[in-house]
Amino acid sequence: MKIATYNINGMNARLPVLLKWLGESKPDIACLQELKMPQENFPEEVIKNAGYNVVWRGQKSWNGVAVLSKERPITEITRTLPGDAEDEQSRYLEVTIGDLTIVCLYLPNGNPAPGPKFDYKLKWFERFNAHAKELFSSDKPVVLTGDYNVIPTENDVYKVKHVEKDALFLPETREAFQKLVSQGWTDAIRKLYPDEKIYTYWDFFRNAYNRNAGMRIDHFLLSPLVDKKLVAGGVDKEVRGWEKTSDHAPVWIELKD
DNA sequence: ATGCCGTGGAAACCACGA
Numbered sequence A: 001m002k003i004a005t006y007n008i009n010g011m012n013a014r015l016p017v018l019l020k021w022l023g024e025s026k027p028d029i030a031c032l033q034e035l036k037m038p039q040e041n042f043p044e045e046v047i048k049n050a051g052y053n054v055v056w057r058g059q060k061s062w063n064g065v066a067v068l069s070k071e072r073p074i075t076e077i078t079r080t081l082p083g084d085a086e087d088e089q090s091r092y093l094e095v096t097i098g099d100l101t102i103v104c105l106y107l108p109n110g111n112p113a114p115g116p117k118f119d120y121k122l123k124w125f126e127r128f129n130a131h132a133k134e135l136f137s138s139d140k141p142v143v144l145t146g147d148y149n150v151i152p153t154e155n156d157v158y159k160v161k162h163v164e165k166d167a168l169f170l171p172e173t174r175e176a177f178q179k180l181v182s183q184g185w186t187d188a189i190r191k192l193y194p195d196e197k198i199y200t201y202w203d204f205f206r207n208a209y210n211r212n213a214g215m216r217i218d219h220f221l222l223s224p225l226v227d228k229k230l231v232a233g234g235v236d237k238e239v240r241g242w243e244k245t246s247d248h249a250p251v252w253i254e255l256k257d
Numbered sequence B: 001a002t003g004c005c006g007t008g009g010a011a012a013c014c015a016c017g018a
Helices: A011-025 A044-049 A116-137 A171-182 A188-192 A237-241
Strands: A002-007 A029-033 A052-057 A065-070 A075-078 A092-097 A100-106 A142-147 A218-222 A230-235 A251-255
Touching: A002 A011, A002 A100, A002 A142, A002 A218, A011 A029, A029 A100, A029 A142, A044 A052, A052 A092, A065 A092, A065 A100, A100 A116, A116 A142, A116 A171, A188 A218, A188 A230, A188 A251, A218 A251
Parallel strands: A002 A029, A100 A142
Antiparallel strands: A002 A251, A029 A065, A052 A065, A075 A092, A092 A100, A142 A218, A230 A251
16 A cells, blocks of 8 residues: 655645546545645535545644545544644644554644744644554554645755754754654664655755755555555655646655555 | 745735745
């Protein structure tokens, strides 16, 4: 079974690229972020005609997450991250597909830091870590995937100097991610490629993609029951080179049945 | 070294992304 995550940066603008990628990569499950679309505008029929069941949580202009599943039905567990009833941003979807729990997340960017946006990021992270701990304790097969907006280590960015003061790399951010992983989750891509420079995002400007000036910020964290089924994974890097593409590339893992 | 580009929404500019 192939599971993918892809920050599409706007459903309206990305629909042709999304459909082309789904047709070529054929993930069984795809988690999308940054729909940037109101709930009612989602192209449900188009996605269904492409062969996918879908659950989504939209929001006007910003954020927005979706889970797509080929054939197997999706059961929605929740569309809000527990811990703050005031938080109205669409950044979280938790579903089950078969016996597998899938969490699709779009963690706040947090820039500029310091400031209220960075505070929101760290608070969101704390809430997420608390909930992830509960999920981990369930001893079920769980996948936490999406755009974490976290550069975990110096090996996950093309040049440390350029992100030293960035909310994606500040010590508080990396510590929060490390705390999360320390609950027992496996960083799937890093496990498969222990030392390689693996990127999932490249800026639109400064010719970043062609210079391979990227960073690894989209992640798969696996509970032990999923980790033991992990057989492959990677980044569909060529998608980042397509016309009218997102600034992220899709990331995927393959689990044995 | 820098939102230099891309997107959406409102309104022909601004917010936001990482």
